[in-house]
Amino acid sequence: MATLLQVRNLTTQFFTSSGTVRAVDNITFDVDEGETVAVVGESGCGKSVSALSILRLVPWPPGKIVGGSINFMGQDLLEMSNDDIRRVRGREISMVFQEPMTSLNPVLSIGLQLTETMQHHLGLSPAQALKRAAELLEMVGISEPKRRLAQFPHHLSGGMRQRVMIAVALSCEPKLIIADEPTTALDVTIQAQILELMKDLTKRLGVALVVITHNLGVVARYADRVNVMYAGKIIEMGSAQQIYHQPHHPYTLGLLASVPRMDQPRGTRLIPIDGQPPDLTRLDGGCAFRPRCRFAVDRCAQEFPPLENIDSGHVSACWRVKEINELKNAS
Amino acid sequence: MTNAIPFVQIRNLKMHFPVTEGVVIQRTTAHVKAVDGVSFEIPKGETLGLVGESGCGKTTIGRCILQLETATEGEILFEGIDLTQLSQKELVPTRAKIQVIFQDPYSSLNPRMKIGNMLDEPIRVHGIITDKVKRKERVRELLSICGLDPRFSDSYPHEMSGGQRQRVGIARALALNPEFIICDEAVSALDVSIQAQVINLLEDLREQFNLTYLFIAHDLSVVRHISNRVAVMYLGKLVELAEGNELFDNPSHPYTRALLDAVPIPDPQAEAERAHSVIQGEIPSPMNPPSGCVFHPRCPLAVDSCRNEIPEFRQTKTGHWVACNQI
Numbered sequence: 001m002a003t004l005l006q007v008r009n010l011t012t013q014f015f016t017s018s019g020t021v022r023a024v025d026n027i028t029f030d031v032d033e034g035e036t037v038a039v040v041g042e043s044g045c046g047k048s049v050s051a052l053s054i055l056r057l058v059p060w061p062p063g064k065i066v067g068g069s070i071n072f073m074g075q076d077l078l079e080m081s082n083d084d085i086r087r088v089r090g091r092e093i094s095m096v097f098q099e100p101m102t103s104l105n106p107v108l109s110i111g112l113q114l115t116e117t118m119q120h121h122l123g124l125s126p127a128q129a130l131k132r133a134a135e136l137l138e139m140v141g142i143s144e145p146k147r148r149l150a151q152f153p154h155h156l157s158g159g160m161r162q163r164v165m166i167a168v169a170l171s172c173e174p175k176l177i178i179a180d181e182p183t184t185a186l187d188v189t190i191q192a193q194i195l196e197l198m199k200d201l202t203k204r205l206g207v208a209l210v211v212i213t214h215n216l217g218v219v220a221r222y223a224d225r226v227n228v229m230y231a232g233k234i235i236e237m238g239s240a241q242q243i244y245h246q247p248h249h250p251y252t253l254g255l256l257a258s259v260p261r262m263d264q265p266r267g268t269r270l271i272p273i274d275g276q277p278p279d280l281t282r283l284d285g286g287c288a289f290r291p292r293c294r295f296a297v298d299r300c301a302q303e304f305p306p307l308e309n310i311d312s313g314h315v316s317a318c319w320r321v322k323e324i325n326e327l328k329n330a331s
Numbered sequence: 332m333t334n335a336i337p338f339v340q341i342r343n344l345k346m347h348f349p350v351t352e353g354v355v356i357q358r359t360t361a362h363v364k365a366v367d368g369v370s371f372e373i374p375k376g377e378t379l380g381l382v383g384e385s386g387c388g389k390t391t392i393g394r395c396i397l398q399l400e401t402a403t404e405g406e407i408l409f410e411g412i413d414l415t416q417l418s419q420k421e422l423v424p425t426r427a428k429i430q431v432i433f434q435d436p437y438s439s440l441n442p443r444m445k446i447g448n449m450l451d452e453p454i455r456v457h458g459i460i461t462d463k464v465k466r467k468e469r470v471r472e473l474l475s476i477c478g479l480d481p482r483f484s485d486s487y488p489h490e491m492s493g494g495q496r497q498r499v500g501i502a503r504a505l506a507l508n509p510e511f512i513i514c515d516e517a518v519s520a521l522d523v524s525i526q527a528q529v530i531n532l533l534e535d536l537r538e539q540f541n542l543t544y545l546f547i548a549h550d551l552s553v554v555r556h557i558s559n560r561v562a563v564m565y566l567g568k569l570v571e572l573a574e575g576n577e578l579f580d581n582p583s584h585p586y587t588r589a590l591l592d593a594v595p596i597p598d599p600q601a602e603a604e605r606a607h608s609v610i611q612g613e614i615p616s617p618m619n620p621p622s623g624c625v626f627h628p629r630c631p632l633a634v635d636s637c638r639n640e641i642p643e644f645r646q647t648k649t650g651h652w653v654a655c656n657q658i
Binding site: 042043157159190191192196216217240241244245255261264265266269271272277 | 494528531552557575593
């Protein structure tokens with residue numbers, strides 16, 4: 001499968017009064033055509049900022065992309081003029097945000113919000129765009145699409161609003177959709193509906209999907225590949241099988257041991273990761289996970305470990321990556 | 332079950348909120364049936380998990396038990412005494428025994444109060460420790476029980492992380508030596524690694540102080556982990572109640588089954604082997620709930636009679652209660 005998106009050494013920083021926040025720090029990853037890549041991590045690890053950086057939506061001030069390149073179908077998105085990037089946003093790459101309540105405009109009808117992008121990007125006439133909008137609503141499972149077009153966001157439930165967001169994202173047949181916590185605000189049965197819909201549509205239309213989430217269950221069910229982030233860096237990357245069944249970073253190991261599983265009987269004790277995520281304004285040159293790591297050694301304080309190859313497509317940034325299995329069994 | 336008085340018993344609890352219209356002359360036009368005839372018991376030392384989706388009424392049950400809402404109908408018995416019949420004054424000693432931990436550690440702590448004062452206040456108000464120095468000692472003890480440095484008693488909430496604030500919320504609930512704690516989405520706002528710390532803390536405290544929990548949550552994985560028995564709610568009614576492992580391994584009610592199918596398991600292998608049947612439709616409005624069985628419009632097993640007959644909440648196996656006529 002051909003590579004669609006190549007992110008190289010992307011670094012995004014926020015210049016605030018309390019110091020420089022290194023929100024995204026030198027991350028490198030690829031997205032192939034038609035695949036689903038999940039970016040996981042806890043609050044403040046930089047997963048949302050990395051997504052916003054791809055479309056250059058990081059607000060300045062205080063945020064700024066300070067380095068790296070983002071190659072999308074042969075063009076560097078970071079080198080483009082503002083007019084050119086606007087032709088990519090919503091056309092080639094579209095986004096689905098977490099909050100379906102706030103990401104739709106409350107004073108515009110559903111129909112207008114759906115047709116706007118299509119008229120702008122595809123040059124459709126208002127009548128053509130409306131016709132296609134109705135088809136899109138039907139595709140995302142909204143009943144009576146014609147009537148819905150005249151309605152406003154407050155007429156719809158949270159699940160339906162998210163379906164509308166997906167319809168907007170799909171309207172110009174993009175190559176890539178970036179979904180930032182698309183189901184976090186939804187109930188679990190509605191979450192399942194939305195995720196099944198996204199999986200089904202992206203498969204059928206051959207759209208690649210980058211899903212940003214903190215829910216390890218969602219990742220296991222839907223992702224082909226997984227990037228694990230901690231304190232602005234990708235610390236482990238691999239196929240879903242590799243990440244869940246042969247995790248090679250102490251943070252990934254800790255994350256998997258601390259999440260309760262619905263298929264496990266009561267009585268198994270969780271093994272939490274001690275301590276808290278670090279302050280991103282006060283990172284030193286060492287491994288940011290070191291203070292919480294059970295396996296930390298002196299070297300971890302001095303240099304940040306590079307991403308080490310473990311298996312095909314599986315990398316982990318840990319100085320003790322070679323011994324990790326023995327360490328895990330011993331503890 | 333012995334003849335002893337159950338620790339906590341809820342009988343046919345109903346909470347109907349009036350919907351009013353008009354600005355000057357208000358008239359009630361409808362009722363939101365947030366809780367509609369719920370009964371259950373919690374023996375001492377047990378954790379009952381209460382699950383359901385937004386708007387099913389699980390939080391309202393917690394608020395009714397706490398007497399933060401005046402129930403429309405039904406009895407709330409705590410150690411055999413019906414709380415709904417007590418006056419505000421008579422309630423005071425019971426209020427100390429029943430405490431609550433809220434979801435949002437950001438909005439449930441007063442931003443202008445130091446942590447120490449926050450924990451000191453209830454102890455002083457209820458007259459548990461009258462000596463100021465001893466109270467200070469107790470505050471430091473409470474903080475360390477909850478895994479916080481006693482130095483935090485001079486801090487303000489904004490100086491702490493979400494996980495630390497939730498520990499303050501727990502310390503505050505423990506301040507009056509309660510017997511029964513209602514945890515309303517107590518770990519939902521926390522990141523996984525911090526959530527595991529707080530879950531372990533809650534479990535340790537239960538053992539240490541012989542606490543009883545009503546654990547209200549929407550995350551079924553967490554509920555399975557922490558609860559002895561689990562109750563499932565849908566649109567103001569209980570649809571299933573059973574011992575935890577029984578409920579998760581042998582769910583009977585079609586809604587419970589759909590709910591369990593919808594929860595993804597953090598294991599790609601297990602996920603690949605599971606059925607992903609997705610339940611269609613959305614939760615109807617509690618203002619105008621469907622007739623008969625409230626679940627019938629979304630139910631795969633529904634037959635004509637489900638539209639009219641309200642299913643009885645009955646025992647199908649020892650300790651396994653289900654409200655469905657098709658099972």
